[in-house]
Each structure stands twice: as C-alpha cells, then as structure tokens.
Amino acid sequence: MLFDSHTHINDEAFDEDFSQVLDRAKQAGVGKMLVIGVDRSSMEKVFPIIDREPNIYGAIGWNPEDAVDMTEEDFAWIQSNLSHSKIVALGEIGLDYHWDKSPKSVQHDVFRRQIRLAKQAGLPLIIHNREATADTERMLREEGAAEIGGVMHCYSDTAEWAEKFIDLNFYISFGGPVTFKNARIQQEAAAAVPIERLLIETDCPFLxxxxxxxKRNEPARVRLVAEKIAELRGVSPDLIEQATTENAIRLFHINSYV
Incomplete structure (x- = not known):
C-alpha cells in the first residue's frame, strides 16, 4: 500500500472527476492519503472529504505566501478545528521567499504562532520552505518544534540540510520533481535520507x-515517485512503498494500517 503524504485533492482542478481520481489512486495501490488546506476556503473543503472518505486524512494551516491575509478569526478557526479526529497535522505552514506576496516579518510571525499552536495541539507540522532554508531551520529550532516533529514537504534542498531537519525530528518527503532530469540535488538527498525518515507525495494537482x-498531477502518480527513489537507492519499489507507508502512519499517529 502506498501513502500519498501530501495532496490538494480539495483543489478545484478535481471538481469534475474527483471520484475517478480516487478510483485511479486505488488501482495504483494508494491506500491512504492526506488532503491539505492552506487558506480558509481550501481548509473548509478538507472536512467534507475526510468525513466521507475513510482512508483520507487532513491537515490545516495557513500558507506563507498569503500570511499577510490571515486574520485573528482565521487563526481562531484553525485552532478550533484541530481537534477533529481525522486532522492529523498542522500545515502546510512555513516560509516562502520566492513569491513576494507577504513581508518576511509577517511570514515569521504567522509561522511561529502556528508552530506554537501545533505544540499545544500535539500535532506534527507540515513545512513549506522555498528559498528560506536557513530561516526555516532556525525558527523550528528556536520554537522547539522537535517536540512534535513533522515533515519537510516536497523537499528540494541538499542532503546536508536534510540531516539538520532530521535532527529536529522531521521526516523528508519527495514529490514529482525528484523524477526530473535536472533534479541532481533532490536525487542525491533522496538517496541519502535514512529510510526510516523518508516519505513520498504528489502535491497534486501540482508537480x-x-x-x-x-500536466495535472494526481495521487495515483505517487507510485512513480516511489519507483524513482527505489532506483536512486538501488532497492526494490516494494521496500520504498512499505517503508514510506509505515513512516507516514507513524508520523501522523494513524492507528489502522488497512
């Protein structure tokens, strides 16, 4: 069984063929997945999905690109909904210095507040980091995020940085870009990360x-990520499938395996 640890199947890109997307995922051996909300509208769309689908779990959190738009009401809404039985993480949150949409100071404040909220709730973090690696690592360390751990989503940094995040009790997750021909840094990291700290994802409909x-991505294609990582590590795809599924279940504190 494969576990797609990061999807946006709540995105409007799936409105017309949602059931077929889930069917294709099942046929590809994807037994569990996470659906992620990153702003108020996408977070609200998480709950009907996880309430209806037994093998889909959720995460909610305010994304860094739109940090400037998060209100106190939004923060309180996130806090009040973290107790849902199938919300298994807080995220995706973090820092994004690529898109110049929210000042760094605002991103830092929103990031720190949500780390503290996750610690209060006892939930792991899902971290978005783009061109902000040093600040991301520093703030996670300063806020004591190792207490709850989490995952570095769609990892694109070096193996050396991966070691630093693993030391902070984080897992390292790879998505579609690890299959790209020019993805040398990601591929080196995917080959080096200890298998007990490895996750896979699609980030669909992206990447x-x-x-x-x-083209539009979907959960069924997480198998291609697993196969590429198996190739990079010189092991069988079955080994990557089993290890990454067990890792996701352990990280997100999911009780049932099937």
Whole structure:
C-alpha cells in the first residue's frame, strides 16, 4: 500500500472527476492519503472529504505566501478545528521567499504562532520552505518544534540540510520533481535520507512526475515517485512503498494500517 503524504485533492482542478481520481489512486495501490488546506476556503473543503472518505486524512494551516491575509478569526478557526479526529497535522505552514506576496516579518510571525499552536495541539507540522532554508531551520529550532516533529514537504534542498531537519525530528518527503532530469540535488538527498525518515507525495494537482511533467498531477502518480527513489537507492519499489507507508502512519499517529 502506498501513502500519498501530501495532496490538494480539495483543489478545484478535481471538481469534475474527483471520484475517478480516487478510483485511479486505488488501482495504483494508494491506500491512504492526506488532503491539505492552506487558506480558509481550501481548509473548509478538507472536512467534507475526510468525513466521507475513510482512508483520507487532513491537515490545516495557513500558507506563507498569503500570511499577510490571515486574520485573528482565521487563526481562531484553525485552532478550533484541530481537534477533529481525522486532522492529523498542522500545515502546510512555513516560509516562502520566492513569491513576494507577504513581508518576511509577517511570514515569521504567522509561522511561529502556528508552530506554537501545533505544540499545544500535539500535532506534527507540515513545512513549506522555498528559498528560506536557513530561516526555516532556525525558527523550528528556536520554537522547539522537535517536540512534535513533522515533515519537510516536497523537499528540494541538499542532503546536508536534510540531516539538520532530521535532527529536529522531521521526516523528508519527495514529490514529482525528484523524477526530473535536472533534479541532481533532490536525487542525491533522496538517496541519502535514512529510510526510516523518508516519505513520498504528489502535491497534486501540482508537480506531476515524469513522464507527465506539466500536466495535472494526481495521487495515483505517487507510485512513480516511489519507483524513482527505489532506483536512486538501488532497492526494490516494494521496500520504498512499505517503508514510506509505515513512516507516514507513524508520523501522523494513524492507528489502522488497512
């Protein structure tokens, strides 16, 4: 069984064929997945999905690109909904210095507040980091995030940085970009991360793996990520499938395996 640890199947890109997308995922061996909300509208769309689908779990958190838009009401809403039985993480949250949409100071404040909220709730974190690695690592360390741990989502940094995040009790998750021909840094990291700290994801509908690059991504394609990482590590895809599923279940404190 495969576990897609990061999806946005609540995105409008799936409105017309949601059931078929889940069917294709099941046929590909994807037995569990997470659906992530990153702003008020997408977070609200998480709950009907996880209430209806027994093998889909949820995470909610305010994304860094839109940090400037988060209100006190939004923060209180997140806090009040973390107690839902199938919300298994807080995220995706973090820092994004690529898109110049929210001042760094605002991103830092929203990031720190949500780390503290996750610690209060006893939930692991899902971290979005783009061009902000040093600040991300520093703030996670300063806020004591190792207490709850989490996952570095769609990892794109070096193996050396991965070691630092693992030391903070984080897992390292790879998505479609690890299959790209020019993804040397990600591929080196995917080969080096200890298997007990490895996760896989699609981040669908974004970042479709080869040979579907540029097209809408979907959970069924997480198998292609697993196969590429198996190739990079010189092991069987079955080993990566089993290890990453067990890792996700352990990280997100999911009781049932099937």
């Amino acid at each position: 479709s793996p080869q040979p579907y690059r540029g």
